[in-house]
Amino acid sequence: MYNIAVLGAGIVGVSTAVNIQKKLPGAKVRVISDRFDQDTTSWGAGGIFLPTTTRIQGLDEARLKKYAKDAWDQYSSIATSELACETGIQVVSGYVLFKQEPQIPLYADYVYSFRKMTKDELERQKLSDYNYGFYVQTLVVTVKKYYPWLLKRQKDNYNLNNSNADTNSILQRCERLVPAVKVVHNYGHGSNGIILSWGSSLEALQLIISSLSSKSKL
Ligand SMILES: Cc1cc2nc3c(=O)[nH]c(=O)nc-3n(C[C@H](O)[C@H](O)[C@H](O)COP(=O)(O)OP(=O)(O)OC[C@H]3O[C@@H](n4cnc5c(N)ncnc54)[C@H](O)[C@@H]3O)c2cc1C
Numbered sequence: 001m002y003n004i005a006v007l008g009a010g011i012v013g014v015s016t017a018v019n020i021q022k023k024l025p026g027a028k029v030r031v032i033s034d035r036f037d038q039d040t041t042s043w044g045a046g047g048i049f050l051p052t053t054t055r056i057q058g059l060d061e062a063r064l065k066k067y068a069k070d071a072w073d074q075y076s077s078i079a080t081s082e083l084a085c086e087t088g089i090q091v092v093s094g095y096v097l098f099k100q101e102p103q104i105p106l107y108a109d110y111v112y113s114f115r116k117m118t119k120d121e122l123e124r125q126k127l128s129d130y131n132y133g134f135y136v137q138t139l140v141v142t143v144k145k146y147y148p149w150l151l152k153r154q155k156d157n158y159n160l161n162n163s164n165a166d167t168n169s170i171l172q173r174c175e176r177l178v179p180a181v182k183v184v185h186n187y188g189h190g191s192n193g194i195i196l197s198w199g200s201s202l203e204a205l206q207l208i209i210s211s212l213s214s215k216s217k218l
Contacts, residue, residue, distance in 0.1 A: 002027040002212065008187070009033035011042035011147060011194055016186055016201035017154045023205055024212075031154060037147065047141035047194040049075065050096065051107055057190075065106050067199025072110050074198045075139050088145025093137040095121070097130040105134075113137035141194050184208055 002024065006017040009031050021029045037043060051068045079089045095117060108114045117133035125133075186204040189196050 004029045004208065006031045007033065009036045009151070010040040011045075011143065011150075011197045012186055012189060012201065014147065014150050014154060015197040016204050018150055019198075019201045019205045020208060021154065023209065029154070036151070040147075042143055042147060042194060045143055045194045047143050047146070048092070049107065049111065049139040049141070049195050050105070050136065051192045051195050052105055058188075061106070063203070064196070067196040067203070068106060069110065070199035070202050071195050071197070072107070072139075075141060075195075079139050083149075086145065087149045088140075088142025090140055090142070091137065092140045093135070095125070096134045096136055097125065097127065098132040099129050101132050102134075107136075107138065108134075111136055111138040143194060184211070 004020055004024075004027050006013050006020070006029065013031055013033065017029050017031045020027060049072065051064065051071075075089050078084060078087050079091055084090060091112065093113065113136065115135050117135055121135070122131065122133055184204050184207045186200055189200065
């Protein structure tokens with residue numbers, strides 16, 4: 001049996017833990033963090049599905065598109081299921097306004113509806129600085145509902161209290177394993193973390209699986 005520790009219990013950590021547990025049901029997956037729920041950044045986020053290429057430095061567009069598409073497939077399947085209410089993943093529509101002419105965003109191909117705003121629609125906003133805009137029908141992930149639902153799927157296997165004994169034990173085992181020890185990093189989602197967490201955690205899962213299959217230690 002594998003023992004896998006996920007460090008951090010924001011939306012990224014919890015999504016990663018859930019995906020690992022789903023793919024590797026025999027593994028003991030534990031989320032270790034000093035803060036959970038309303039004490040994380042994730043809790044206060046808007047969760048609107050409007051990922052952009054400009055907001056995450058160092059992530060190439062192809063990977064960003066894959067994260068976004070994987071996330072869309074996951075969230076849209078929930079939004080149209082009986083879980084929509086419980087998870088707080090719902091369909092929303094509205095305008096996204098710009099002062100300068102924007103590029104067509106990467107989500108344009110798969111949100112429910114996407115088009116440029118008409119001149120009439122722009123004028124009705126009565127915001128003279130904003131001369132461009134899109135009408136989008138997309139999803140919102142209400143974190144205050146989705147996060148507890150996701151955390152519950154992690155089989156209550158999490159720990160709020162980082163004891164010194166745990167910390168020392170982890171460090172000692174890591175030291176013993178170095179240089180074979182492998183750490184998969186999955187952080188730095190900037191202003192898109194709620195939306196991209198599902199897709200990036202699938203990539204983290206693949207890295208973990210390839211580490212296991214190459215018999216190297218995690
Ligand atoms: C106002 C606002 C609006 C936003 N709106 C959106 C939006 O509409 N759509 C969107 O996709 N994103 C949005 N975001 C961005 C989103 O909130 C973040 O990208 C996302 O929450 C990052 O998730 P995370 O799990 O990486 O980090 P966090 O939620 O910050 O979680 C980090 C976890 O790591 C733990 N941790 C950190 N250091 C240690 C340590 N040394 N020891 C133990 N534990 C540790 C913390 O306790 C916490 O559990 C918004 C952000 C803000 C602030």
